[in-house]
Amino acid sequence: MQKADFEKNVQEKMQELRFQPSQEVWKRVEAGITPQRRRRPMVIWFLFAGLLLAGGSFYFISTSSNKNISANKLQQPGQAIAEKQETKTEKQNTSTGTLPENESPSAENKQQVGTSKLSTIDLTQSKRERTNKKQDQTLPLKPNESKQERSFKREDGVADIPASSDQTVVESRNFRVAIPIDQHSSVSINNFGKDLLSAGEATGIDLLSEPISASTATNNPPVKKMNWQFGITAAGGIADLADQLLQSASAANLYFDPLQSPGGGAVRPKPSDVEKGAFLSVGAFANKTLGRKWKLGLGLGYQYFSNTIKVGEKVDSAAFVNQNNFSLDRVNQYYKSTGNNTYHNQYHFISLPINVQWQFAKHFTWENGLIAARMIKTNALHYDGVSGRYYEDDELFNKYQLSASSAVLFAFHKNKIQVGPQFQYVFTNLMKPSTGNPKHLRSVSIKANIELWKN
Amino acid sequence: MYERHAEYMLGVCYRYTKSMSDAEDVLQDGFIKVFKNLHQYKSDGELGAWIRRIMVNTAINYLKQQSRTRADLSFSEANLHPVASDNPEINLTVKELAELIRQLPTGYQTIFNLHAVEGYTHVEIGELLGIHEGTSRSQYARARGLLVTWIKKNALENKMPVYAKSRL
Numbered sequence: 001m002q003k004a005d006f007e008k009n010v011q012e013k014m015q016e017l018r019f020q021p022s023q024e025v026w027k028r029v030e031a032g033i034t035p036q037r038r039r040r041p042m043v044i045w046f047l048f049a050g051l052l053l054a055g056g057s058f059y060f061i062s063t064s065s066n067k068n069i070s071a072n073k074l075q076q077p078g079q080a081i082a083e084k085q086e087t088k089t090e091k092q093n094t095s096t097g098t099l100p101e102n103e104s105p106s107a108e109n110k111q112q113v114g115t116s117k118l119s120t121i122d123l124t125q126s127k128r129e130r131t132n133k134k135q136d137q138t139l140p141l142k143p144n145e146s147k148q149e150r151s152f153k154r155e156d157g158v159a160d161i162p163a164s165s166d167q168t169v170v171e172s173r174n175f176r177v178a179i180p181i182d183q184h185s186s187v188s189i190n191n192f193g194k195d196l197l198s199a200g201e202a203t204g205i206d207l208l209s210e211p212i213s214a215s216t217a218t219n220n221p222p223v224k225k226m227n228w229q230f231g232i233t234a235a236g237g238i239a240d241l242a243d244q245l246l247q248s249a250s251a252a253n254l255y256f257d258p259l260q261s262p263g264g265g266a267v268r269p270k271p272s273d274v275e276k277g278a279f280l281s282v283g284a285f286a287n288k289t290l291g292r293k294w295k296l297g298l299g300l301g302y303q304y305f306s307n308t309i310k311v312g313e314k315v316d317s318a319a320f321v322n323q324n325n326f327s328l329d330r331v332n333q334y335y336k337s338t339g340n341n342t343y344h345n346q347y348h349f350i351s352l353p354i355n356v357q358w359q360f361a362k363h364f365t366w367e368n369g370l371i372a373a374r375m376i377k378t379n380a381l382h383y384d385g386v387s388g389r390y391y392e393d394d395e396l397f398n399k400y401q402l403s404a405s406s407a408v409l410f411a412f413h414k415n416k417i418q419v420g421p422q423f424q425y426v427f428t429n430l431m432k433p434s435t436g437n438p439k440h441l442r443s444v445s446i447k448a449n450i451e452l453w454k455n
Numbered sequence: 456m457y458e459r460h461a462e463y464m465l466g467v468c469y470r471y472t473k474s475m476s477d478a479e480d481v482l483q484d485g486f487i488k489v490f491k492n493l494h495q496y497k498s499d500g501e502l503g504a505w506i507r508r509i510m511v512n513t514a515i516n517y518l519k520q521q522s523r524t525r526a527d528l529s530f531s532e533a534n535l536h537p538v539a540s541d542n543p544e545i546n547l548t549v550k551e552l553a554e555l556i557r558q559l560p561t562g563y564q565t566i567f568n569l570h571a572v573e574g575y576t577h578v579e580i581g582e583l584l585g586i587h588e589g590t591s592r593s594q595y596a597r598a599r600g601l602l603v604t605w606i607k608k609n610a611l612e613n614k615m616p617v618y619a620k621s622r623l
Contacts, residue, residue, distance in 0.1 A: 006542040006603075007571045010556075014572045016549045017466035025479050025486075026457060032487035320582055386585045434495060 228455040229287040229295075235422055237445025239279035239305040241430070243438075271337065271383040277306030277344060279424075279443035283351065287451075295357040303349040303373060305441045309381065311390050312339025321384040321391050335381065335390035343390075345380035347430075347441065349373035349401065357409075365418060367407045373426075375399045382435075396435050402428045407447050415451075422447040457486060460503060464510050470553055470568050471514035473561075485513040511573060515583070518561060543606045555605050563598030570595050 283301020290296055316333045335343070355369025375397060381390040407422035422445050429438040461482065468481040488509050496505050545552060556564060565584070569575040570591070575583070577591040584591070 006545075006599075009545050010552065010571050011574070013545065013547075013549045013552050014466070014470065014556075017469065017553050018462040019465040019469060019475070019478070021461050021465045021479055021482055025461070025483050028483045029457065029486045029490070032483070033490040322582070387582060388585070434492065 227289045229289070229451045230453055230455070231285055231287075231416075231449060231451040233281070233283050233285050233299065233301065233447065233449045235279070235281040235445040235447040237279045237422075237443055238276045239307060239441060239443040240276040241274045241307050242425070242440045242442050271385065272309040272311065274345075275308045277308050277346075278304070279306070279445050280304040281351070281445070281447075283353070285353075285449065287357070293359040297353070297355045297357060297367075297369070299351075299353045299355075301351045301353065303351045303371075305347040305349075305443060307345050309343050309345065309390075310339065311341050311343045311381065312336030313341070319387065319389060319391075321382075321389055322386045329393065331389075331391040331393070333391075337383070337388040337390060343381060346378060347375060347380060348377040349375055353405070355405070363411045363415075365409045365411060367405075367409055367422075369405045371403045371405060371424070373401045373403065375401065396431050398429055398432055400428070401426050401430070401441075403441075409447065409449065417451070418447075418449040420447060421445070456489075456502075460506055461486070463503070464506060466553070467507055467510045468514055470556055470572065471511070471518065471565060473557060477517070481510065481514045481517045484517065485510040488513060507573075511569070512583075515565065518565065541603060541607075543603055545606060547606065547609065551609075555602060555609075558605070559598050559601060563594060563601065566591055566594045567598040567602065571599070 281301055281303045283299050285297050285299035287295045287297040312335055314333060314335050318330055318332050319334055321329055321331055321334065335341075351371050351373040353369050353371040355367050357365045357367045359365045378394060378397060379392060380397070382393055382396060383390050403424055403426035405422055405424040407420050409418035409420035411418045422443075424443045424445070426441040428440075430441055431437050431439060464485065465478055465482050468478040468485065469475065472478045472481060485506070489506050492509075496502065547555070556567060559567060566580060569580050569583070570577065577588045577595070580586070580591040581588040
């Protein structure tokens, strides 16, 4: 029998070796392959909730705004906007219980409307009424004079305020009301309607049933709000590699090592620790105002993550490397594991951020975002724990990454510049599942948003 | 798939371990890897061979994780065994031969299985275990020598070693 025959004989016999596994094995296998629900970090749910809230708020604001505009068109006779401006003269005159001369019918057009563009309507009537009611509490009544009569006497001399070009003037007895056509003023319209009705109740006038005529209406375009802001954004800081959100990557898990036993018989070099590297992000953004304190932002940018490791000398010759338990790959060059040369693992991404800003204090905004990114280039090294070689292989990376970011920004220079700290965590795995090495990039940086123009 | 391959794969795992319990643990881990990575299987190769390779890798991995095997899975030259170059006839049943292989020190056992049964070259074994090719060769030669000695002894006495027999 030849030597090869011995091995062949052993091989043939071992091919016949079979055992019936116990039932427990399949049960455990079945349990092991059943997909388990992974607990998402709370921050992810928070961001989704923020986006949902922002979207809902935007929808609600848009919807209610349209409804109010429709309602206002139908109810214009009974509604008007209150301009809460009164001249000091008015106040003084009211307080003394006498009317100034310029409020007499002959003195029309002498009184000026306030300077605010949106405050186009005069409601001196109702305000004066309220003021008079206060006055009535202190001034004694003349004999045979009721409060209502005195009020009317005073209101007989109400000034005729010239309406601005954006107004429809509605006349009702002695006072004149101007209704703005500005569609963005729905909230004010509602408030004014209440004021007007309360004034009517106080004076005993049914404002809704009184004949009212619209005297003027212009076709001037409505006043536009600055709903969109455009600008550039940049961030710089440090980046590193993490096992989980708040857990830095351990060197022992950085590589494929089928034997995974430091105390084992085979002496194998340990991989280098992963040290922090630089983080950089630049891009452009467009923010949409959702409300007084909310903004929704979209953008396009570039992100750069890096970290550093220590490697040995570079070897320009072909070698086999173990990518995982199942596949062996051939590389044309690699780095030895023993050495003290610093190597920068660099990751370049094109990013599409979407974020929500909430202004929680006068100059402070909390910005939370989701960032979809596409890896465009990397020179990062993988480590084969068996052969102790570092090697490059782009194919082992997940090209598409999704991350979450959170920043607290301080605004200055008329809110055109925002600066503050930002934390970003890439919650998709950096490497493909086949590597069995789920690492995540993360960064801490200082972020700046610079608004360049509004629309 | 499990029903079709489980018995044979348990035999593979059995050769690399020291007990049926360990073999079943390896089988379990191996099949979980198989099912989770089934998408990586390329249809141009035989499925059984692919599963078998996973089982072998899982077994080696498992051995190193077991602290009690660390000392055994040493590839040092401290405990030298004689190298036998002759080729005895194997008049053993499949299970008896498997049991003899399992009596080898874990390091010998692993290398013998990888080379003689799986057909790995010493270069590949060196890559897989992180040892020098020469170490793999010498370890294999000593494992083979020890196994040949036992087979010859068994042939003479027409019985298996007592410690091996007790495990069947």
